[in-house]
Amino acid sequence: MQELLPDYLAVILAGVLAGTAARIILLRIDYRQYPGYPHGYLSHVSLGFIASALGAVAVPAILKPDYTAVTFLALAAQQFREIRNMERRTLESLERTELVKRGLDYIEGIARTFEARNYLVMGTSFFTSLAAQFGGLPTACVAAAVLLMACSYFMSGEVLGDICDVVPADLSFRGSVLMVDEIGLMNVGLKSMREKILAEGLAVKIKPRDGNARATVHDIGQRMAVAFTAAVIVGTKKDVDTPELTPMARKNPDTGEVGLFILPVEKDMEQLIAAVKLTPVLESARSKPLKAGPVIKEAKRR
């Protein structure tokens, strides 16, 4: 078979196939954060194909040796930055008509992820072609499998359930202030609305397991992302003329715990808890104050 193919074609093909497969696998993971735009799917697979072709072609280019050819990788980087902009623009324009906002942090996170995934795809195809070049096709298959697993492992990312406990909480009113356990959320004036909220609302409490998690859920963008994910999964009865029913997450300033309130279409507590746990930890929200120990000590000493 290999004799029939022109030089390097098998190498390039192996890389392209592995890269495109990686893009498709990563796109499936995407669905949680980027639900259902078929044309987006197509354009990302196509761009993934281009990225993997670039990665795969780099190997023969180096071996040829045609070193200047590698500079087109810089062009590719430019192209992928454009992907980030494209994602951001799409989501930002959708945001304007979204009843429950994703929040800019979430959008930025998604856009960055889409860019990063193309680099991963390029890396996958590059290393697969490298393996094909020096070890033949069987080695390339093994390399591709390992790289694909690594890709899905690294890009699946942390979710809120990894760093916080999520427990059911009670909704009540103190005067006209809506409370989730001891956390005050908002002032609801209309009696009819209060009754509706008490009858149909659901609430959970997000309990950070340590100081790092507390700093993460302190982030407003992270809390918007939680409310958004919850609204996507259990639905929300909010409409344009009922802004009171907006899903909302507020924290207890003393303990750092966050109370989430939502008026779901489907009143299913387990589903809500699962949705909250599934929310990705946003890159921009992630912080690790506990790990600052040595640096802080050093600064204190000085």
Added chain:
Amino acid sequence: MDARQSGAILAVVTLNMDKVGGGAPIFFARDEDEQEKTARHLSKILDAVVHDLENGAYIIVRH
């Protein structure tokens, strides 16, 4: 304050005219039922939230 801005008080519905005044439109209600009803209508018309100040006044606020 610009009424399109978030946090703007669009209207006040009160049982007690002595306690309110200022820039926003004020609606006087004779009893709690009327207050509730007026506030509900205003909130639907203005797509805004009704808040209870617990002193006999409801404010309608855009968020």
